[in-house]
Amino acid sequence: MSREIKFRAWEKETTEPFPWKGAEQDECILSIDNDGTIDAKSLDDVWGDHGEHSEWVDHDVEVEQFIGLQDKNGKGIYEGDIIRFTEEDTASFVGPVEYMADDDYPAFDIPDKYIPEGFYIESNVISNGVARGILEVIGNVHENPDLLEVKK
Known part of the structure; x- marks a missing residue:
């Protein structure tokens, strides 16, 4: 692939x-x-x-890398983008896309500190959200840092 x-x-x-x-x-x-x-x-x-x-x-x-995936609107997702993950029951959270190699997790994902308690995601948050069509790029960490709010 x-x-x-x-x-x-x-x-x-x-x-x-x-x-x-x-x-x-x-x-x-x-x-x-x-x-x-x-x-x-x-x-x-x-x-x-x-x-x-x-x-x-x-x-x-x-420098930020394209992660090879697109959000529900067809927008390419880059490291440093801020994404909204919205479940079918409208529960949602917002977090930045980061490369997690420093945490011994060599993948692009959202750090755990942005995922509120009660959300159980079996695998990579971003891949899961893209596959289910519930992920949307809403900004980036450079132009919209105010969108980030730690939920835990």
Whole structure:
């Protein structure tokens, strides 16, 4: 089984999307060094004493991966998205998509601290929600951090 490998990037300081793909005015690049370090640069025009020239400007970005699944509306789900999981009885909760490798769980999922007591989910929350058509992307951790509320 194969899936599309895609990424998006956000400027850490401004929480704005980094336009590394499809930038119209500035040329932008995102590269991964051999040690896993991610470099983001944009080619910005600079006005100097002798006219205009261009120079590369470094950007501090956070890179997030497409997890290979879509929500009930067909929107691609990325690491850092905030999703709403709504059961048929309208009980719901909201949580961020995270890669859980640090918890010895190498998968994209919602951390337990966002799942209220009383919800019993047998497997991966995201896969379960996508399979049942009850998962919706409602924002992301950069633009909508106010949507996150720990329920426990």
